[in-house]
Amino acid sequence: MFKVKVYVTLRESVLDPQGAAVTHSLQSLSYHEVTDVRIGKYMELTIEKSDRDVEEVVKEVCDRLLANPVIEDYRYEIEEAVAQ
């Protein structure tokens, strides 16, 4: 079994209105060193071992559903969970 962490964020070229609002809010709290915030999504997937390569499955589900490639990028971390 695999535990997979998927991070989906808006592409650099796409303006993130939520991130911009949070950046502005942090600066109004005097955190002037914070110059940018990008807001994204974090997902945890549990994937059973199968005859398919787990990374191939993860990429496929990200491309097909979890992220929209028109505006979003994703990255992931795959951990093999040891059965208890």
Added chain:
Amino acid sequence: MKFAVIVFPGSNCDVDMYHAIKDELGEEVEYVWHDTENLDQYDGILLPGGFSYGDYLRTGAIARFSKVMQEVVKAAKAGKPVLGVCNGFQILLESGLLPGAMRRNESLKFICRPTQLKVVNNETMFSSAYGDGERIQIPIAHGEGNYYCDEETLERLKANNQIVFTYENNPNGSLENIAGVVNEQGNVLGMMPHPERAVDELLGGADGLKLFQSIVKQWREANVVKA
């Protein structure tokens, strides 16, 4: 002409769409549930607004994989008119029937009010009843209507005259004031404003009616032999 109004869990403009077709346009219309596997009997497909599947993950992202969408794609490929309004537009974007994606409104607020639109292309099957450059008033109601596509796609949209409606006063940050686009073949239209909410003066305006009349006119000319 017989229309299908596709109903997803969370659709909420389906009744308005049905009313517009049946009572104002005077054409046949049926509600079609999202697990329907055959749309052959319908001449036009309408994807109404709402919050299909609670807008989970992304607007339209889950609805795009419902059974009926394979049939919608089939209908689109066959050249039938497919209209997606608001969440319907978002579903068409997610399904790849139309290019681009929606971001949250620039203001981060849900905006619900009448907007002035310009008919940029009145040579589509959805806009032929309007004048060239006609200004019309159609209401919007959305939190994610901030249209985006990359530059290459935008150039293609312009070169093929695929931008049908633009906002006169951009309410949401949408790229190039885009309010509605068609596919290259011209038979799939997605738009954020709600024409089905502007079909009777009693509702504050009837500028949306011409859109539906355009569809019917085109269909009659193509399918009904003159007596």
